[in-house]
Amino acid sequence: MTKEQAKVRQQTKQIINGFGRKRKNLIPILQKVQGRLGYLPREAMLEIAQFLDIPDIDVYSVATFYNQFRFNPPGKHSIRVCLGTACHMKGGYITLDAWKRRLGIDRGETTADREFDLDTVACVGCCAMAPVTVVDNKPQAKVEPTKVDGILLSFELERKKNNGESQ
Numbered sequence: 001m002t003k004e005q006a007k008v009r010q011q012t013k014q015i016i017n018g019f020g021r022k023r024k025n026l027i028p029i030l031q032k033v034q035g036r037l038g039y040l041p042r043e044a045m046l047e048i049a050q051f052l053d054i055p056d057i058d059v060y061s062v063a064t065f066y067n068q069f070r071f072n073p074p075g076k077h078s079i080r081v082c083l084g085t086a087c088h089m090k091g092g093y094i095t096l097d098a099w100k101r102r103l104g105i106d107r108g109e110t111t112a113d114r115e116f117d118l119d120t121v122a123c124v125g126c127c128a129m130a131p132v133t134v135v136d137n138k139p140q141a142k143v144e145p146t147k148v149d150g151i152l153l154s155f156e157l158e159r160k161k162n163n164g165e166s167q
Contacts, residue, residue: 005043011036012047023052030063039070072110075117077155079103080134081143084123090130091144096120098145099133102152115155 001009015032019025026048033044040063049056063069081087081096100106103116110117126132129141135151143151 001043005041008037008041008043009047012044013051016048016051019051021052023054026052026054026059026062027066030059030069034069038074039072041071041073070108070117070119072108072117073114075110075114077116077136078134079116079118080121080124081107081118082122082124082126082130082132082134083120084127084130086127086130087123087132090142092131094145095131095133095143095148098148102148 012033015036016029019029019032029048029052030040033048034040037044045059045063046056049059052059063071079099081092081099083092083096087095096107099118103111103118105111105116105118107119121134124132124134124139126139126141129139131143133140133143133148133151140147140151
């Protein structure tokens with residue numbers, strides 16, 4: 001077991017010790033662990049299964065059933081592409097494809113440098129601005145593939161500025 005895996009197991013133990021060992025606590029435990037770690041690593045789910053004395057697959061089955069749970073660490077920046085009706089009709093899937101190509105990841109994944117994570121949402125309530133991408137909880141209007149490049153460029157410029165690099 002690596003140091004990181006041991007750390008995850010230790011943090012998970014600290015969280016679950018506040019719960020009773022009843023199966024009905026599974027979802028609240030999963031929520032609490034994800035709230036603390038930002039996602040549900042394999043080691044955490046194994047620790048939860050052991051604590052509740054249930055098969056590992058039962059923990060995994062419940063966690064994968066609900067879309068609130070994530071299995072990859074979150075990125076520093078969150079990218080959520082709206083695929084609600086208006087965004088779908090205005091090219092939401094084209095926008096999603098652009099993000100996937102530019103970041104080199106699929107939805108539900110995080111870039112290797114943990115800078116960005118990508119996912120979809122059903123609707124953000126900004127239909128007049130379709131297609132919408134929510135970047136770090138801020139809706140961006142009319143995000144077409146060329147605007148994806150602009151958003152990523154702004155992150156790159158900000159990173160360079162913060163690192164004192166010249167452009």
